[in-house]
Amino acid sequence: MKRPRKVIVIGGGLGGLWAALRVAEAGHQVDIFSLFEVKRSHSVCAQGGINACFDTKGERDSVWQHIVDTLKGGAYLANQPPVKSMCEEAPGLIRTFERMGVTFSRTAEGLMDLRLFGGVKNRRTVFAGASTGQQLLYGVDQEVRRQEALGRVQKYEWWEFLSLVKDGQGVCKGIVAMNLRTMDVKSFRADAVILASGGMGQVFGHRSTNSTNSTGTAACRVYQQGAWFANSEFFQFHPTAMLGDDKTRLMSEAARGEGGRIWVPKDPSDRRKATQIPEHERLYFLEDWFPSYGNTVPRDVASRAIWKVIHEMGLGVGGEDKVYLDLTHLNPGFIEQRLHAILDIYRKFHGADPVHEPMEIYPSAHYAMGGLWVDFENDKTDGGMKPGSPRNHATNIPGLYACGECDYGYHGANRLGANSLLSASFSGRVAGEAVSNYLKGLQDELQAVPEQRFNDEIARQRTINKQLTETQGKENPYTLHHELGEIMSSQVGVVRDNTTLQEALSSLQDLEQRSQAVSLRETNTWSNQALVFTRQLQDMIKLGQVITASALARDECRGAHYKPAFELTQPKDAYPGDPAYEAYREAWKQQNEKWLKTTITEQSDSGPLISFQPVDLSVLPPEEPRDYR
């Protein structure tokens, strides 16, 4: 009889809970570590929906089209077999969610309703009111609670992951973590560890739509122990985020879709209230620059245009980093009905009513396409990812797996709307199944790993804590975080160039030095949030360097990574066959030859080390440049 093994899952969002569920169902014992009660994870913030082809709208939607949209949306940078499998298995995944009791919105016939989402032609997005992520997370949370009641899962909520413990062969055999209440540092043995720690938007400071705990810290800690990052330069910026000192909040695409207009006063020093500025003194830049799409240009294009108006033309409203998103010209009854959720959130958090005054917005760091590098096994029979293979979602550290937003798996250079809840859930399930099979192949006993390895690591972590608590430097960790956010969003943001990126790298190095010289100003040894935050800050700065170094290395424009000095522009009035177009096509092909590859970032003493890996293009080789005409 096979004995149950022990698995640690770090993070209790969609990815982590799915992984935990599948491992527990395979009969193994799971310990979930989370910074807070798992039900409070960032997955709850996703509002829009989750993609799966059900073709119930008479549009002849197909799984193949979902694959194509995902791959092209990602500018071909994603390895294709995993994407193929994800899209194929999406409907089955949604059906499972439905059985868990997720309250998906219904059609008159009682079926799951579908909505249209950005970047695609067919209705393919299942949703649960305006809180899809919350409902999906709760669905899995309930199932995990049941496993907990059955004794297969144990939760360590209010614990922070600090580091991995490896055996003599470099195989991951457990972790060291810190109790966020008592501040106790302890080790935990495990036959395998799954990292599902989520996004890293906080690297961009408050200019991010991510939750305050989405720091990327856990991923950065395993990076410092040898795990690779991949494609970290690719960060999606959401064009219409509502400003705030604490964080920016997402205003969904729908605001533009329903007729919202984006503008700035032609005179940035205009101090009048927005509604008092006459029409001819406003610059509707999206409508001027993109006459055929106007305000409904894709996310990237909108973000770049807003960037240009503010940072290159100096036309931000009142000289600040913001533009107006205006709904006031629309019928109040109509927008109330169509955009209720958006109006609500703006009123609640801004205290102003978008029906009567324009909203203030700015592009914000929203989603990391890049993340920890993970493997997959190609299924030779159908060209997808081989189900159950222990290679799937394995990092380059044996015994360590990663899933959810902290991995780099499915989105290539840019993510399609409503694919994030899908990849989080799917990758969690796959990682759980992969780990269960990895355990089958394990020979040695967990207890064989000498206790010394664990104790050494505990001692190392305690020393770090002690040093930080005792340092009497002059830096304030919270102030440094603002500076980090400022560097990242202004120099490694929507528009990039190599000189600025170089500057950012040296500013980050400087910041790293300064972050060693902090004073915590917190003496309490109980729930010392300053200690926790400072450690996270140091790792966020490291992550900033990973992102910046990767961005510096890639001299092209692809997906969300935009470096105008290397932009290829489609000739305006030329079509396939015309010499101008053919020359463009040739340049496009050459660009792919040179840059269609995965960026790998590895930790070294001299900073992030960059290398490249080929992309598996076996499903849909890129032959044609995209043509939006």
Next chain:
Amino acid sequence: MMDKTIDLDIRRQDTPYSPPYWQGFSIPYREGHNVVSALMAIRELPITRNGDRVDPVAWEFNCMEEVCGACSMIINGHPRQACSTLIDTLEQPIRLEPLSKFPIVRDLMVDRSRIFSDLKKVRAWIEIDGAWDIHEGAPRISPEAWKENYLYSRCMSCGCCMEACPQYGPEKVFVGPASLAAVRLMNNHPTGSYLKKQRLHAIMAEGGISDCGNAQNCVRVCPKEIPLTTAIGELGRQSSLQLLRDLFGKSQ
């Protein structure tokens, strides 16, 4: 003119075992502050109104969009979410206190793990054969039924309703309104209803529905406007029926 400030009086407690005390803070006024962002300003420069340098205030927060339920506290006497409470809507000095029905961890942080163990007690889940595709979804659900269920599915376990409920507390066994509403939600799912009897039995036992005094406080404070008392009413009727069934041995 004096520079405008935001004045806060905060109830603090260093550890679960130490006595509470109050401290006043004043931070420069800024438009758009909510209670969490004001606390962030304090943590960056934790100096009291009297000019004493103190430990920063500890509290919980994550989503900042009133959807994770982390940041509940008592603000000017009312349990609510700190992230969605705008300073401009509050009378000053703003009084911040931790929820009183849960054990204090430190300052404004409390330990709400009981909420989750009560969800276990009432079996707030649907039994599925496994988290794999069975090539079939759940049975259809009418848009009307969906609409009602959806209201309940938004409960973020924030604890505000429990704070407001006179029947809920550290010395009492009552599971509280949110757990009852979870039972209502699970019982109304087409396959979730297979466990209806067990869930009803769970809430007909000690600490269950009969502890509710129908004070209606819960429904007034829920930030997600969950119709808690409607759920409790429905469950009351279902429990009475179940009791009859139990007595007369009729199967469900």
